[in-house]
Amino acid sequence: QNVKNVMRKTVQSDIFISVKTTKSNRNSRLDLLMETWIPLAKDETYIFTDNDSPIPENVHADHFINTFCADSHYRQGLCCKMAREYDIFMESKKRWFCHVDDDNYVNVPALVGFLQQYNHSDNWYLGRPSISHPMEVLDRANPGQKLAFWFATGGAGFCISRGLADKMVPHAGGGRIQTTGDAIRLPDDCTVGYIINHLLKVPLTKIKEFHSHLEGLHRIPQHQLSDQLTLSYFNSNVIDVKGYSHEKDPTRFKTVHCHLYPYLSQCVDMPRW
Ligand code: UDP
């Protein structure tokens, strides 16, 4: 029975998808995710915000978490949220912890198929670095020296296996992501990289199918959209895809969604060509 359980193929319900958001992004960002990919992963998605606002329709009440973290884009508020995301994942017993921002589109079936290739019991840190070299910081333990480590940019989304998440407990458990972040004075995603790559010596596996708005998103070919795991947007840096007008769908997320699921009733009005 045990062996069978270990060998069981990863399915969607094995994934914990945490979305980091903030009070003021409720209408401008979260609603768009509610109209696109989140309903396809309703049971797996946990939304971490910083205020008591009404639970969105179609979200489980206990999946909409007020962290009471500061609603600021400063290190403390962000590390505080990441600490809560990690702690609630640890309680969930799921195989994979995948973090995304509220300006990320998640290609849910592609993510499931992708994670099926990796053993969740091993140490996996899967994501996309935002810089082409390791992050360098002053080593506070050894004055005058530097230390370098890789981190996956939070704005592209990243996934951590259960095996690795368990190893992170001494540095991350019980809110310690925040203490660690305070000690090295780095943002949340850097802090995660510091713990995994510097303290635990587990490498970052670079996955080109995770995308943030720090890259040129128009470069992703339309015929490869279904292979991508995450997408993002920022002003005019958006996915180049034909469908709804840019007035109706400035982020292109609705268009991407209707390319992936053309049979959805919400997609009948998308112009075909
Ligand atoms: N965010 C937050 N608190 C804030 C501002 C932003 O939790 O005060 C979250 C936001 O919801 C998003 C992430 O941090 O998930 C990144 O924010 P944004 O996309 O605005 O900035 P970026 O870092 O991509 O430039």
Ligand code: MN
């Ligand atoms: Mn962003």
